[in-house]
Amino acid sequence: MPKDTMNKVEPHITVQDLTMAYGDFVIQRNLDFTINRGDVFIIMGGSGCGKSTLLKALVGLKRPAKGKVLYGNVSFWDVEPDEQDVIMRRCGVLYQSGALWSSMTLAENVALPLETYTELSQSRVREIVSLKLSLVGLSGFEEFYPSEISGGMQKRAGLARAMALDPEILFFDEPSAGLDPISARHLDELILELRDSLGATFVVVTHELASIFTIANNCVFLDSASKTMIAGGDPRTLLSESTDPRVLLFLTRGERGASTAKEAVVS
Secondary structure, three states: OHHHHOOOOOEEEEEEEEEEEEEEEEEEEEEEEEEEOOOOOEEEOOOOOOOHHHHHHHHHOOOOOOEEEOOOOOOOOHHHHHHHHHHHHEEEOOOOOOOOOOOOOOOHHHHHHHHHHOOHHHHHHHHHHHHHHHHOOOOOOOOOOOHHHHHEEEEHHHHHHHHHHHEEEEEEEOOOOOOOOOHHHHHHHHHHHHHHHHOOOOEOOOOOOOHHHHOOOOOEEEEEEOOOEEEEEEEHHHHHHHHEEEEEEEEEEEEEEOHHHHHHOOO
């Protein structure tokens, strides 16, 4: 494949003039950004800025008050529910808690979307389940229940289930929440391995700086005070080049730019 084709940037999700609100209360407004195919894209910002609400708008759980979410050239919120369902079949979601069914083994949890949305034979389902668990380092744990494994292993099992239908896009909501630093680092490494091996696009809600600088190549920064995005792009570039004190305060945890950041928020 020619080098220029391999490096071609292709929009996977495009957000246009998006406003999110609960009734008359606006969470975020005028959001415009693009998630390219193969990105590890971070949605970041302080607590209460609307990160999880934005994720819900992207995965079809909350209709925005205004604007568009385009998957390729298809405006998700402007098509019929059947077409929305087709789009979401190409996506996988890892929720903050892992959201595994406690009464099911890991194999049964991963098999659930396959049994619900495909007509594959049981033998083929078992093969796929074993493969997905192997990809996340859980080969041999098929018959374990969620309560019998660690929090980090539960997150990886949730990831295996999110990958069951071979999604093009994987959405994570605070994947490192509740994990010790070593488990969180292993999860970051796994995300990069899967990005490289599967060619999937990852959209991750997180405020963990270690994860942001380890895995992200693109991001949007949501600000709770102005209720809009104030930065975007590679977080490393933002750290080295941004002059916005609010962005620097977040990305350095106050090591530099803290005093001017406070002044900017007040003004």
